[in-house]
Amino acid sequence: MCLITFSWQPSAPKRLILAANRDEFYQRPTRAMMEWPEHPGLYAGKDLQQGGSWLGVRQQRFAALTNIRAPGQEPDKALSRGHLVTDFLTSSLPAAQWLQQLAESAARYGLFNLLCYDGEQLWYCHNHPDFYQQPLDPGLYALSNAHLDTAWPKAEDARQQLAHWLEQTEQDELPTRILNRCQPYPPQQLPDTGVPPEWEKLLSSQFIQSAVYGTRCSTGLIMEQHCVRLEEISWGKGMTEQQRQRYHFPI
Template structure:
């Protein structure tokens, strides 16, 4: 996951609403969102290379999502997959605070990440990079947040722009389709507003879009999650293809319909 905006305890009846884009190399094998056969309480997409996921929910209303921290000079190719941090929480019975305390012990063995874990009572942001609050796990107060490949609410153009649009859609009570439209924006930021994250300028330009397109890397899936006060959870996923063909929408009802990005 490379961009996620979310509202925690802002909308009555829906303590969590999150909208996210997953960016990845097209060659990496991936399964679309579904109920997992080996862990039937989990509904999520799946990384078929290492077995984890980037965002998911459970029948009991648990939620987790992860983004990478972009630091190419610090990346270790032998580090374990960060997607397991999401699936392990979803498959556990630990509270969000208990899980964060457990993984913090050896989180340094992973490449940089931001992790969101929610147990229905708390939503916690944890990162193995950044300031003390992040490394200890920060329980989030009610509000609207944005997370990309740096710290929470970093002032990157696409984070600032998407948070503002997300907040507006929430205030309007907009239909789900509008959130997917928001995340389909391919506009790139001007050079003067680009962050410096250790990649070349052409790559920074490509990565600055909300919806990323390039020959071998880009936005693979767009996801909308809603958790309800009654404990129910909804996850809708639209899977994109680099060819520009129509995407598919996947939801827990197992209904699949054609859609256009």
């Protein structure tokens, strides 16, 4: 993913409520969210180039990642970060123990932020500039291509959009479409991440549209104590809806 906002309230009936957008080059092959035949009960999209995913659920477990934008600082021959999502979802280890093991090899992966939920605790970790992990307190969060809650304009707006959705919605629906700002932000509000200014402007939008790169899917998720509701919308160029997947299953 490239933009995630979520409400984490472990003592509430709806523990985790999340909206996310994934941005990618259109030429990169992708399979829409489905149950993976090789891992029954695992629901995720699939990157057909490297074989991993960006967001998925398996029973009471959840994982999602974003890349960290830091040109020139990726490790040589970096491992695909998309495998972190599927490795966590197919593990039976508590998140704290799984992350402890990940610490030994985290520097070998492409730069990442990672969210992991094991049914009890929600954890956040990153591997740049060093490996860091923390269990999250209840709250409303936003994550883009910098560290958690970095005040990028689209992330700040995403948190406000989810807060408004939580106030205005009965939550029988999912927040899949709320990250829908297509306009770039003014230059004076943009971060300087080391990419050319025209890309900095393009990437500042919540919903990205260009000839070669854009928002490929939007995801909405609600995890309750005994069930999961999940939706993914796949997008083509021009914000055209190509496919929609919806799942509702007990955990």
